[in-house]
Amino acid sequence: MSNPFQEAEGPQPPRQLKAPLEILANLRPLVDNHIPLTLRFRERAQRYQTFLLQLDNTTRTLLLDELVPNDGERFLSNGESFAVEAYYEGVRLSWETDDPVGATELDGMPCYRVALPGELTYHQRRNAYRALLKGGGEFAATLSGKRLAAELKGRLADISATGCKLVLGGDQRNELQPGEVYDFVAMLPIGRIETKIELRHAHHDERSDLTHCGIRFHGMNGLLQRQVERFVFQLQREARRYQGSDEGRFSR
Incomplete structure (x- = not known):
């Protein structure tokens, strides 16, 4: 398939x-x-x-x-x-x-x-469609783990079937280690998702004082993976419909 x-x-x-x-x-x-x-x-x-x-x-x-x-x-x-x-x-x-x-x-x-x-x-560097998430307040997310002094709270900016971008307040680069695996919780329209993630990179925007984190889902179970895939596919179709593009080539 x-x-x-x-x-x-x-x-x-x-x-x-x-x-x-x-x-x-x-x-x-x-x-x-x-x-x-x-x-x-x-x-x-x-x-x-x-x-x-x-x-x-x-x-x-x-x-x-x-x-x-x-x-x-x-x-x-x-x-x-x-x-x-x-x-x-x-x-x-x-x-x-x-x-x-x-x-x-x-x-x-x-x-x-x-x-x-x-x-x-x-x-x-990736082959999965990434959907932008509008209205950031609706997509709250947190990172936690043994190597973090405290839970980090932020919001999702985009999501794909394999990962997402997490935006955190302040400069969190000293707290985060690329390649490290963390516990991840996010609130999406499909419900609450909990999984491990791997941090790929973190960049701090001095002007907005925000840290943008590229993260990859790690060891996500099959049921949750399918839920995320369906959610991303829905966003993809809506985006292409809005842009007036032909979505027929994405049908199976």
Whole structure:
């Protein structure tokens, strides 16, 4: 029996995108959805957070927000090489640059102009449809476990048959360990779900002071798995109906 959540091609190995228009098209969602970027200088261990503010197809440049912590900005000014990565809807986007960075402004706020990367690594890391969840207050969720000092409360931002995104208040990166298995409870329209989850990654958004956690369901029993799959499939059909897309290809 086919699985409606599996994309036809499944997970793919990393692809190197080199066409400028293709690179711009794949970076655009990072701007539109205010996705945090992780920036690291080649010879330094410290990681910095920034955001992609604007793309300019005419000049083939992009604007990066100020760095957090801000001590990294002197490394930008000194022309140090750096690498950037971001995660969006199960895709890891990453690139490196040796090009000089210019200080500029956008709407009166300081930022940095950088040349569009000559190559962008596109890595689809999952093969399950992920449905956005509207009205976050309706989808409360908690994490707990022996390695946590206290239960962490948050909300679900999206869900797939294999995992979901959990949003927690504050900076919880010191509390959470990628690869660790935690106890997970969430309230969904289908009812209360309890299962183990594996934390895949956690990113803190300095502006909103929220921690976005990518989690994968771990050892979920068959009955609960089928309930989640049906729920996600329902959301998928509703989303495609709203977008006016043909959902016939998802029928079995």
